[in-house]
Amino acid sequence: MPRPTTSKHAAAPSVSSLLADLNPEQRDAVTTKGGPLLVLAGAGSGKTRVITVRIAWLMGQRVAPRALLAMTFTNKAAREMKERVAALVGGDAAKEVTVGTFHAFCAKLLRLRGAPVGVPPNFAICDSADQQSALKAALRELRVAEAKLSPGTLQSRISLAKNRLLSRNDALALAKEPVDHLVVRAWQKYDEQLARSRTLDFDDLLLKTLALLREHDATRRELSDRFQQVMVDEYQDTNRPQYEIVRELAGRHQNLAVVGDDDQSIYGWRGADVTKILHFERDFPGAKVVRLETNYRSTVPILDAANRVIVNNPHRHGKTLRSALGDGDAVVYKRVDDEMAEAEFVAREIADRVRGGQASWRDHAALVRTATQPRALETALRGRSIPYVLVGGMSFFDRKEVRDVLAYLRLVANPDDEVSLLRAIHCPPRGVGQATLDKALAFATSEGITVGRAFDRADAIAGLQASAVHAMHEFRAKLHALGAQAPGRDLATWLHRLLKEVDYRAEVDRTYPDAKTREERWQGVEELANFAENHARRAESPTLQSFLEAVTLSQDDETQDDDEHGKDAVTVMTLHSAKGLEFPRVYLVGVEEGILPHARAVAENTVEEERRLMYVGITRAQRHLTVLCVRSRARYGQRGECMPSRFMYEMRGEAPPKGWKACGA
DNA sequence: GGATGTGAAGTTTTT
């Protein structure tokens, strides 16, 4: 691959000095312009820097900003990339570059061009909670006991099938056991409801986009002509539909640069397909591969431990991290009696460090494998009055009051939205109960109309009480009137009017008898209003729909971010949510057989992914790493003996002692 | 239509 030389169209001075600051591999990754490129970016190797400088460099090479496309998986990554590109090339040029998550990109495209694949421009997007409700309804309709097929299982089975690009018919052909047939039937009901509601789920956004690109030549041609340079961040997290979309978009110019680390692929269980990064050179013949192995984050002992663990995975692009920082403190290994002792140890140690003036609270993180582990840690931290933030758990957008209000908003934006109607009608209760709803649903099905329309024709439904009919009409009229006021910049004012109209305060008062929680919950509603206010102020042309889309596609909220970055506090979080972050001092807790690797992963033969999780955990640490395990742990109410994790021995380069037993053995 | 009790299950989480 020819290395471009300095030309008369030399990059802006800032860009060339940026190039000079890169190491040779990074520079190679930035300045490889033609053909497929795989950048294997080890943990802490300056990945984001490479992508952003690459974008700036390409612009310096006279590639038009609007010919650049960069795809990410999270909004946070997209936001960060936009900001950093803007800092390099200036806001005006940066605005022209297409940077976004796969889902946001697809939503925007479908909004404008979805018609050929049957997507109406005003479609709604449902998140996974709405999806669950819809699936529950489907199971109820089929009279399937949830014991036989839980909505959760159903959801992941449908999603995994879609991820494999299987149609319902394909799934039907593959069905073996009775439950497989059940899945397909529920899937069909679910599809019907979504179609009636003019709604797409997250997977549909990708699948419809792929269908559009494949079936509609004009759109594919236009986009693949336009995007001369396509970049994908975190390529190891790509699923099949995303891969196919990228293939189509980069089809014309074949200038596809993907950046990722197969050793940090930890989302296989939700459809991410590591083989896509492992087989990149096969999928894109002639691809150039650049390895970024210099790590700017951690000291030698930490990286040695990381390298010793990950080398045990057989299926990977071999990489060895080298520290740019040099030597440091040895990794500390500790085995204590139980999870209380473990939490105490962590809390005491953190308190000592901070009191000794060697570190502040925010320098520390305790990383766990499962959601139940933080409990003991929280107790110990509270006991010492150590400020901490628990990342993850219930998101702002999962809170009941927020979901309730969003249901109202969705319903105003899209009166055909069944899931939202069925939720809003009870919040607060307004004289339309389950029995009435069942009749309305049956009527809607037999007439081939949506539940909303059935409400309008409540007179025609047999066996309803006059009061119920009246309530249904009133409910529809109220929302219709609110919809007629079509909010724009006045979104927040309008939202308050809506809350008053539907008397949402009554729902909060009813649900929370305690005055204090009541106030807290109402605070959640106010926060949503603030969010709306912000959106209305910042968006180019704010509408109710644009607000809903922003909310649905960005579950990682900024209110949370403010707290986490602003506050001086210890971070407690799962290994999954720690990916991409770094801390001077890290504690890995519960590193035992059965926890990490998790017992279920051992049973399902996915220990390799658990090892990557361990690797991610180790490589979060900048200067100090402490790895802990316990002798006994309470699980499901019972206390049981625990063996140190196999990873404990791997990272030390030791064989497990006699008498050690692997989980599942 | 809402409150109270019983039963089963119990990794990871973003879009």
Place this chain on the structure above:
DNA sequence: CTTCACATCC
């Protein structure tokens, strides 16, 4: 040992 979802009763 919890938690959460469902069913039953008022």
